[in-house]
Amino acid sequence: MKLQFLGTGGFHPNERRHTACVWLPEHGVVFDAGSSVFRIPSRLQTDELQVFLSHAHLDHICGLTFLLTPLLLKSLKRCRVYAQPDIIAAVEAHLFCKPIFPIRPAVEFIPLSPVTETPAGRVTWLPLHHPGGSTGYRIDMPDGRSLAYITDTTANPDSIPFLSGLDLLIHECNYPDSMAQWCEPTGHSHASQVAHIAAAAKVSQLYLTHFDPQLTSDDPINLASTRAIFPETYLAEDLLELDL
Template structure:
């Protein structure tokens, strides 16, 4: 699992930060999932190492323009490229109507299937490897946070041990790898768990924006490997945060601390904190770290690998 930030500003783009979008790359299945799609996201994808042809799912948090204005352009470009198989889009109730209007008035035809799924709290997608769930956050319009949970996998299968016991390769190995109990041709019974290493615990990624501090964000983020959380305002501007139902750097850190996450990455920064101003992004980072030390600040094109829990997160840098 690998995260690439495509937009980390709130409201409007700046010279160094585009508006909201985060890509999740799943290399083992050659898929790309997108969370939010602010204006200019397709340009950011072109400037990165990501392959838009691998895009299969888009998760939209809410209907504010800085999170959706790039969606129609991206979908239209993918259609013109002619290399898309299908895209599933998940989001609030008005999302499907919005896309229908965009297609109708721009007379855009998609050459590939696009299906819109209206979400509600709970599990919204599941396959053999991943589960995606969402919770309603606290914002001026309905806004959802998303949690991607990788399912646990059986540990490494000890082929040499199996061979030493005379177990023939083939279908029996598959059953043993799944931890099943197997009867051998000579009648002896063996337990697959005896041939497998420790279970590989699935990784968990949570994305929360836009929201003021709320219990549902804590519940969604519980025990996550990575929590991506908005930090629109500095702590001294908490009153503005409450008025606009956004989070401060310290609110994001409090969510991370309460949820006992491994890593917090703050994003969605207000342009008022541009470098050179009285308060800069580095100040918001220091505020968050005073509460939750394992905090990093997102930047456009920052790429982070999410490894198994045994090792630390590995920032790759700008893609």
């Protein structure tokens, strides 16, 4: 199974990264709909999508509007968008309101159930720690493998049971440790905090994503010191593809 990072930045795009979206293109399963969703129409491998939103901050939802074109052209026949009820209400009222976006894309909003079945496996979720709330997701695949997508949040040991034994943990890492003082006020994580959680949850691999857009270097979070805590740590980049 292929997984592709479409956007690995937080808050706003920069020259290197668009904002949040990760997908399983062969199965049409998408996590978040940031600015990088413009990359989906030319790469569609299915005519249905199931999109799981973490929350309604603009860097995670603006790309829903970009699905208008494939829906009108019918290259995308059905698009279900799953989120918490308050997130659905906010997107309907404020993103898909006529002064902001006058043509309502034919997406179906579905309030999250405890479990959602997808072609990639069963999706479960966990509430996260972020201003206004956020939701983390886990997929357990039929062959026993598993992955989780955790953004935006202050890394919290409460999440360890949910993440336990994952093959792949995708976790936000908005800040390097040198900027750790920004984590609590913004509801984000810093590198060593995330590495400790990956180690405690005994995951196989950790991919960090959702970097502060001010950080544009090849190593935004000091990877060497993060690997000293959890060796199997990697940095996500836009369009990076993994074989699961």
